[in-house]
Amino acid sequence: MKIARFSHGERIRYGVVDEGDLVVLAGDPLFAGFETTGERVPLADATLLAPVIPRSKVVCVGKNYRDHAAEMGGEAPAEPLLFLKPNTAVIGPGDAIVRPPQSQRTDFEGELAVVIGRIAKNVPAENALDHVFGYTIGNDVTARDLQRSDGQWSRAKGFDTFCPLGPVIETEFDLDGGARVISRVGGEVRQDGPISDMVHTVPDIIAYASAAFTLLPGDVILTGTPAGVGPFVAGDTLEVEITGIGVLRNTARDA
Numbered sequence: 001m002k003i004a005r006f007s008h009g010e011r012i013r014y015g016v017v018d019e020g021d022l023v024v025l026a027g028d029p030l031f032a033g034f035e036t037t038g039e040r041v042p043l044a045d046a047t048l049l050a051p052v053i054p055r056s057k058v059v060c061v062g063k064n065y066r067d068h069a070a071e072m073g074g075e076a077p078a079e080p081l082l083f084l085k086p087n088t089a090v091i092g093p094g095d096a097i098v099r100p101p102q103s104q105r106t107d108f109e110g111e112l113a114v115v116i117g118r119i120a121k122n123v124p125a126e127n128a129l130d131h132v133f134g135y136t137i138g139n140d141v142t143a144r145d146l147q148r149s150d151g152q153w154s155r156a157k158g159f160d161t162f163c164p165l166g167p168v169i170e171t172e173f174d175l176d177g178g179a180r181v182i183s184r185v186g187g188e189v190r191q192d193g194p195i196s197d198m199v200h201t202v203p204d205i206i207a208y209a210s211a212a213f214t215l216l217p218g219d220v221i222l223t224g225t226p227a228g229v230g231p232f233v234a235g236d237t238l239e240v241e242i243t244g245i246g247v248l249r250n251t252a253r254d255a
């Protein structure tokens with residue numbers, strides 16, 4: 001089932017994608033289940049928004065694909081390397097990524113995003129997937145020059161608009177189904193890697209993260225990016241596609 005958050009007219013609501021329509025839900029399915037209102041809105045008439053606004057945080061994993069760790073000049077860490085993005089960085093499909101004047105080099109990083117559905121604290125990997133609501137697509141936008149010069153990553157990865165999410169949450173995504181993360185800039189493929197290349201798996205990441213932070217329903221985990229990251233400039237169209245979920249498309253502009 002694909003869940004969208006959308007605006008139509010003056011209202012923001014949730015819906016289940018059904019053919020070319022959204023079947024409107026009575027409330028936020030993370031908290032109110034899947035009761036429908038009986039109304040249908042054509043997808044073409046709706047504006048899709050970030051399918052979730054992280055309740056408290058976006059937890060990210062650095063260097064979680066060996067070929068990406070190598071292109072950054074190192075090895076994949078033995079344990080997940082975690083950092084946070086503020087929820088104020090989140091934007092939706094179609095929204096503009098704004099390149100800040102403080103940075104001369106902003107990079108895209110296409111990533112599988114996990115949406116947490118139940119409070120998770122000290123969750124063992126064996127039970128970790130019970131705490132997942134579904135999966136969406138994220139772009140871990142990074143001011144690469146500031147990441148290097150700051151020495152830690154909060155500012156470089158936390159600017160407003162640096163966490164596009166969407167277009168939908170797939171609740172039945174198969175982690176073992178051969179899905180790939182494909183990123184394009186201006187239609188040209190820059191990244192194409194299978195999620196099976198992750199060093200630390202989704203259950204392991206949830207276990208590791210939840211041993212440190214309580215994960216709340218609506219929190220999001222970005223699981224790392226395959227090789228091929230690189231810069232983009234104002235005017236570029238960025239796409240991240242994950243098999244079985246869809247395509248997250250954003251444009252870039254300067255502040």
Ligand code: MG
Pocket residue numbers: 060061062063109111140222224225
């Ligand atoms: Mg990343």
